[in-house]
Amino acid sequence: MWGYTIRMKRSKFYRFFPPPQFLQMPAVGLDISDVSMRFAELVEKRKGFVLGRFGERAIPRGVIEGGEVKKPTELRAIFADIKKAYNLEFVSVSLPEEKAYLFDLRLPVMKYSDIRGSIDLALEEHVPLKADEAIFDYDIVKEDESSITVSVSVVARSLVDGYLEAFSGSGITPLAFEVEAHSIARSIVPAGDKNTFMTVDFGRTRTGIAIVTEGAVQFTSTVLVGGGSLTDIIAKKLKVSYDEAEKMKHDKGISGNSTNDDISLGLMSMISILRDEISKHQTYWQEHPDDYGKKRAPIQKIYLCGGDSNLSGFSGYLASGLTVPVELANTMVNINTLDEYIPEISFNDSLRYATAFGLALRRPK
Numbered sequence: 001m002w003g004y005t006i007r008m009k010r011s012k013f014y015r016f017f018p019p020p021q022f023l024q025m026p027a028v029g030l031d032i033s034d035v036s037m038r039f040a041e042l043v044e045k046r047k048g049f050v051l052g053r054f055g056e057r058a059i060p061r062g063v064i065e066g067g068e069v070k071k072p073t074e075l076r077a078i079f080a081d082i083k084k085a086y087n088l089e090f091v092s093v094s095l096p097e098e099k100a101y102l103f104d105l106r107l108p109v110m111k112y113s114d115i116r117g118s119i120d121l122a123l124e125e126h127v128p129l130k131a132d133e134a135i136f137d138y139d140i141v142k143e144d145e146s147s148i149t150v151s152v153s154v155v156a157r158s159l160v161d162g163y164l165e166a167f168s169g170s171g172i173t174p175l176a177f178e179v180e181a182h183s184i185a186r187s188i189v190p191a192g193d194k195n196t197f198m199t200v201d202f203g204r205t206r207t208g209i210a211i212v213t214e215g216a217v218q219f220t221s222t223v224l225v226g227g228g229s230l231t232d233i234i235a236k237k238l239k240v241s242y243d244e245a246e247k248m249k250h251d252k253g254i255s256g257n258s259t260n261d262d263i264s265l266g267l268m269s270m271i272s273i274l275r276d277e278i279s280k281h282q283t284y285w286q287e288h289p290d291d292y293g294k295k296r297a298p299i300q301k302i303y304l305c306g307g308d309s310n311l312s313g314f315s316g317y318l319a320s321g322l323t324v325p326v327e328l329a330n331t332m333v334n335i336n337t338l339d340e341y342i343p344e345i346s347f348n349d350s351l352r353y354a355t356a357f358g359l360a361l362r363r364p365k
């Protein structure tokens, strides 16, 4: 779907999954984080997509921790609830990148149908999991007359099993799982753009950072700073409830007003942690050649998405210490191809739907 000749995207983690005929069906994208789930459906029209059903639900603390399902029965009840409210049937689901391993592998030229088996054999050399405990997915990132380079994402089978247990009996069937950074790249990097970008998903509990080059995710990292960390600072300093602090954060943004300078400094120092991480990964990327000694393409732009990325003052403060331009992502750049189509979702809300949109944009190959 990226329109590249050199890259073929494979069905995600399909080995675990249902009968092949289901894999041919477009599914609703379902982004599950520790604290919320969010889904979006994209209906394909002759000239593009229109947004179909979309919505979200909060997930109580403790049901999922760091992406691991701790209370499958509680999670199943939330799935059953959205099934009932929206009649969802088939979904593609994101998995947190903090639980995924990513590596590149150069293989000799072979039939596409043999690639999976070759990766399987090499898996244990690259990740701290036994082959039968691992689930993997791959993209072909480069092909020439002597080799095929694949980018492999691996997660523990037990991680996916937790979600499968929760889906079972809920009425919703997952067709595929995919590491979140891939979904985000698919929604916010303009299709066909081969340049190198950093994507920063500023969520509630954490921020996902990824580097995408030629449409393929090459690196991911997670920082445990999110919009909720900012709310916590306001709540603590002003001794107000979390909900009140949320409202103040959205009203006043990062710089607040002259009566709460102390708070602004607290917020900025939290954002500095994130900025330092971004800067560190950018420097590393630019100064370290790839596995084959080739200098990496410079990062052109940092795309921001996630619930609080549009918070007043946030992107400006983040950008002030970085050498690469920072821009709010257009999460509909690959969707909104119908000129006359006006999305029913606000720009602010669309920033929270980057993952769900990316999942919904997956099309069977």
Ligand SMILES: Nc1ncnc2c1ncn2[C@@H]1O[C@H](COP(=O)(O)OP(=O)(O)OP(=O)(O)O)[C@@H](O)[C@H]1O
Residues within 6 Å of the ligand: 033, 034, 035, 036, 202, 203, 204, 205, 206, 207, 226, 227, 228, 231, 246, 305, 306, 307, 308, 351, 352
């Ligand atoms: N309409 C909204 N609904 C919910 N959160 C919002 C909204 N507008 C802004 N936010 C802010 O967005 C942040 C949540 O971001 P996001 O929804 O991207 O996180 P998440 O995906 O649920 O969690 P995470 O990615 O950290 O696991 C919160 O800190 C919240 O203050």
Ligand SMILES: [Mg+2]
Residues within 6 Å of the ligand: 033, 201, 203, 204
């Ligand atoms: Mg999120």
